Amino acid sequence: MGSIVIPIPDGDQGFTHDIKQEKKFQASLSSTISFVQKNKDEIRKVIHAIKVGIALVLVSLVYFVDTFYKEVGDDNAMWAIMTVVVIFEFHAGATLSKGLYRGAGTVVGGGLGGLAAILGQLVGGIGNPVVVGVSLFIFGGAATYVRLNPNIKKKYDYGVMISILTFNLVSVSGLGGESVIEIARERFLMIVLGFAVCICTSFFVFPMWASDELHDSTASKFEGLASSIEGCVEKYFNEKENQSARPIASFKGCISVLNSKAKDEPLLKFAKWEPPHGKFGLSHPWEKYQKIGETLRELAATILSLEGSVNSPGESLQALKESIKEPCEAAGSSLARALRELGESIMKMRRCQPGASIAPKLKVARQELSQAMSSFKLGKLDNAEGFAIACFVFTLMGVVEKLEDLSKEVEELGELAGFLQD
Template sequence: MSTSTVIAIPEGEGSVPLKEKKNKFRDSLLRIISFLGEKKNKDDVRKIIHSIKVGIALVLVSLLYLLDPLYKQVGENAMWAIMTVVVVFEFFAGALLSKGLNRGIGTILGGGLGCLAAALAQGVGGVGNAIVIGTSVFIFGSAATYSRLIPSIKKRYDYGAMIFILTFNLVVVSGLRAERVLQLARERLCTIFMGFVVCIFTSLLVFPVWASDDLHDSVTSKFDNLARSIEACSEEYFSIGNEKENQPKFSCSSCKSVLYSKSKDESLANFARWEPWHGKFGFSYPWKKYLQIGEVLRDVAVATLSLKGCLRSPRQSSETLRASIKEACEEVACTLRELGESIVKMRRCQPAALLMPKLKSMRQELSLVVSPCTLGLLENSDGVLEIASFVFTLMQIIDKVEELTKEVEELGELAGFHAKK
């Protein structure tokens, strides 16, 4: 006869208390919020949100096919709405508006001129029909293609010119009667407009990503990056000791990131011009001034990289001379940070009338350091060359910082920065 053993389970074991479940859920939620809030993860979060927005837009335009009442109105032309979403929807709101408006303008102009050319060809008839169509395709196609090679047009309207060429040729060589061409153009334009409206709705109203914000953050971060690079370089240069393990390890990554940012900033500025008023950026905001500031910042980055050559030189110059120019390095870094902070907070920094004399005074002090009388006291020729090279490079940076001060002050006037309290 078999026996069975009964194991008693204490009360509470084998099941997770409700309070513990709530605590685990709360901890998981906090970890997710912390992950989303970290700056390094914001780009990944924005990419996920963008993908979801595209999915939503595609579902909305697909309703033109899925719902019978809508399909009866638009028919097979519903595919143009789907194509519009796929082609036009971009990561930045400004890029979407740029592409969408270019597509709309190119479609209207190409379709309108194509209808006129088709009507004219039908009126001529016979052999003249083919001659009119061929001539119009050649003239408008060549003119639109040439316009795409003009830098100012290519930068902002290249996509619209391409759509114009495509639409014009499709309409003018369709071979249909003029009245049918008008109907076809009207139906396709309506469905394209529907797709564009869906894109605008999902892009601007559901967690919009503004190119203007990215450009603003990109330019302002360069000031701090360069300030930190100059500080790091000066600390290594003025450090005591020539042992191998104490040799400088100056990082160029921050300066190189500034140098390689030109194409990205130009692209962001182009998209920012298309964006409507939002947040702290109003209409006709001077984005061109950001590009001018970026050019000067790249010059500062080049000069800062030149200081790296001084770090590799035999550091045998007088420590007294080195200490005399250390303050200038700190002042330059401090000025860069102040200029960057004024743009971040959109407020006026110290006016150029106050900053310029301070920068000129620094340049005069550095000039005394590299004067023949001062350098003549050095016994080592390598030390003379080293200190002179470092000081002259630092003076170039000061000249560029003076130029930056003027540019930032002009930006404050154009953008209407509030006065410093």
């Protein structure tokens, strides 16, 4: 009788298989996360496009509800769709502000246009178009003149433009003998409907908060400036070793901060319009972000001024640089650590107590730089060479002063915003 061999799997075989599966899952998860991070902006654009599509579908349902459609008519129903197309912006705060400006402009322009149309109908005959024409000329010209004012154009340009458009449409509609009040009412209701659809879609379907973007953008600038300081000091004192990687790499953070104003200003404006959400309360001090941004740009400009020292031919100064290398590198490290700590404080919304933790670092940096500038070390140098080195050290001292101002601004932000205590 033949023997039957029953294979018994190795006890470790199943365990090894599980490990391989886990590693594959981790690798897949890691690649997915990496893809999302690299294409974050594109993904957000796709989400925004989908949200606009959803809003257009919802507002177009007006055409499919027979009772509602017959009530408002084709000419008025399209105003809901126009409202979605015009006011739906990428950030939630931008959508809200633009919608409210559109509503205010519609009320003002529609109200005045209705009065002009009613007055024209009361005059009647040939006087009707004359009254409407004169009203269009006066209101259109006056509103356009007001719109050219820089302060009005910066803040209320869209609302004024909508008021001019609505005034024209409502006042002219009265020339056909239609009920001006009824037309204005129906169109205003359609605008309100479009506005409501935009707000609900923008706020509740993957909302894009300008406040989150501004907060994260402000916090990330600190790391860029810290890296710029470290890279600058390293290149200045290790010139021969860094001939191939010279000037721009260590100043990318500064250039990015200096170019950030055009992006941050709209974010700040939209953040003020957004309702309380997440970690941001009703009275979050957004003005402090503006002040911190200005101080960061001043600090970036000061750091960038070190580029002249880094790029200047310094082979003859290499021996002289060695005499101040140690204190300057120590000062640079202290400044970079202080910057990172301030940035982390904003990112995590926790108070870092600048008086207890940042001030000692800045004090050490100032002492190190004062040591480098001592008469004992620079008194024997040639005037031109001594001046070149002194410019570099004095600029670093300027960085210390700017960083002290910055730490005060961050501390005030923590107090006003109610950051948690470490």
